[in-house]
Amino acid sequence: MAGSTSGTNPSLNPSAPKILLAKPSVGPVSGKFGRGAGEDETVPHRARLPPVGSLNLLSDSWEFHIDRFLPFLTENTDFKVVGIIGPPGVGKSTIMNELYGFDGISPGMLPPFAIQSEETRAMARHCTVGIEPRISAERLILLDTQSVFSPSVLSEIMRPDGSSTVSVLSGESLSAELAHEIMNIQLGVLLASICHILLVVSDGVHDNRMWHMMLTVDLLKHGIPDPSSLVPLHSQSSTSGPDKESKDKVHETEEYIGTPVFVHTRLQNQDLSPSNILQMKKALLQYFSSSSFMRRTCGKKPADQLAMSQINGKDKELLNLFVIPCKNNDDSTRAQCESYVYSLWKLRDQVLSMSCPSFTRNVSERDWLKSSAKIWELVKSSPIIGEYSRTLLSSGIFRR
Secondary structure (H helix, E strand, O other), X not given: OOOOOOOOOOOOXXXXXXXXXOOOOOOOOOOXXXXXXXXXXXXXXXXXXXXXXXXXXXXXXXXXXXXOOHHHXXXXXXXXEEEEEOOOOOOHHHHHHHHHOOOOOOOXXXXXXXXXXXXXXXXXXOOOOOEEEEEOOOOEEEEEEOOOXXXXXXXXXXXXXXXXXOOOOOOOOOEHHHHHHHHHHHHHHHHHHHOOEEEEEEEOOOOOHHHHHHHXXXXXXXXXXXXXXXXXXXXXXXXXXXXXXXXXXXXXXXXXXXXXXXXXXXXXXXXXXXXXXXXXXXXXXXXXXXXXXXXXXXXXXXXXXXXXXXXHOXXXXXXXXXXXXOHHHHHOOOOOOOOHHHHHHHHHHHHHHOOOOOOOOOOOHHHHHHHXXXXXXXXXXXXXXXXXXXXXXXXXXXXX
């Protein structure tokens, strides 16, 4: 099985700081998510949970909101932000629920992410809007996102005259098709700027739309800082000595970008042979050979040497590739690969144990969220993304 861990036991979770969930202070939530009656002392606490639908950091109007999710975060600085991005129906929310580890017992824990139902799929609708957050017991801040390349998102933002109902660029009116394209790019740039790990999910072996999109994100992210850069110095945990000085020098010359984990889901048995997985790894390394993802990870080694080290198994993976079989493969008597469930467990272990790039300075969960809202404004007003939009418009691909 592809993946950059080797035979971890899915039943054992890596050690992580165990910090009580912050107590929210607003709004009720329905009890339909299987919490049960619970203990008497937890009832008043659950009554203060905000409505799940109101927690979205990024709303359908493409505005960033922090007030409802902020009470769930603490001043803890030992946390990891994991985002996910991909097209409709590839299992993004299922993967995020595996990382979340909802148990229904911990007080203050939000319900799991909504999974696309058969009815929603048949109606070609999406169930995640903007960015929906959760915070796990291991202090994983999880960001589930609306689908990119989604016809249902496009239809919702399109007026009868073809224009967009959502203002994605400050002061510019765009057609719905172009606005939808820019929304996808903006979402990717934001996640690459505020996440430690970004799960990039594709459908099957041959869907490389997400690879292309991430190259575009890498190109257009220039000038967008990481969250700690926007936090006042007096709000940050102090770090003294030469380590801090050397770390700051590194970030002066190297722009922050989150670590991508490329996940291909819904693979058939014939797609999971060792030779096919090897070809996917080689293609991934070649595709991103000149990107920031490789430069951050690979130092000064040539890409061909890196590919050979991958093939010979002498080096750990330089770009993370993970494959997950079709769910119905588990029912096949001829299945020769790891099961769907076991693959999800391995992916969870992979993410929990990954060493990811740190932000420029220590920052608390709450300051991270406040700064993320500021970064979103920088993304929406980015002159580079604006110029990219005008280039697409002048190309004639999108109508005016």
